[in-house]
Amino acid sequence: MSSSTRRKSARTASQATQPASSARRRSPSIEFVGMRRVALAPFNDPQADFVIQTQRTNTMFRVSLAILAQASSFFRQVESQRKQNPGLRDYEHLDVAESDATIETILRFIYPVADPVVQDLDDVCDAYQASVQYKFDYVAKRLREFMLSPRFMDNEPVRVYAIARRFGLAEETNIAARHVLRFPPNWPAYEEFDHISGRAYHELLTLHKNRGRKLVEFLHSFHLKEKITCMKCCPREATAALPRRQPEWWQIYVQQATPLLLDSPANEDIFSLEFILKVAIEAGITCSMCCTSIMQAAQPGGAIAILKEGLASKPFDLVVSNT
């Protein structure tokens, strides 16, 4: 059962008496003709030489096979076979299991009209699956770009990860996984998980956990390489026997940043001067010179900027299996 089919089965009793696609109200370009529905312009051309009919609602999209053939090797083959077998209905009509919204989305990408309005990830996923099935390569590429748009990456990167894993999209999987690291690993049981393996899910969790640990390890050793100092807290130079003391504010900063890095390894709040001052003030640091040290560390090119670069440069080690 496809994800969209499951969504339809979850409709309420009152919705169940309506055509399936009406529940989502994503495809207003429909008009009724007797018991059948015909898509509105430009997919209602009575002179069209091909009909795509959605089985769920019997909606007919009257389209140009030549336009479809330009965008899809599947329809190029249909066009070729029609030339060899003129008059056969098989090459003039195609019943499809996809929803009206999915078909309209694909057609709007390949027709010289405005791009479709893709409202949510379900739309993207359904349309992508259909575009692959019917070999609309350009449409598939555009939909992969949609998956990576800030609208989805900023809010639902875990869902994008699962969709990318489902369809074997390596680049999109990696990009989505990086965005997942901006958030705690307490995501809900998304429906998209039904379509990926337990291993694929575990790989994301492992990435999150390992990334947090690796960055915290780097944070804790950072002061050994960089001169984070305070004239009052650590007045003397380090020696082999006696390493330099850490400024009071830095010790508090590391303590407070550690759980945040473990929770959200790509969270950038910890690099802000606001965060550093906040944790220092709330901890009630006693050193009167630490404030100067903080301002030096937080300036452009200072220790905090170097820390940020160092954390970001850590190899991204998502392990992606073939399952």
Ligand SMILES: [Zn+2]
């Ligand atoms: Zn100090």
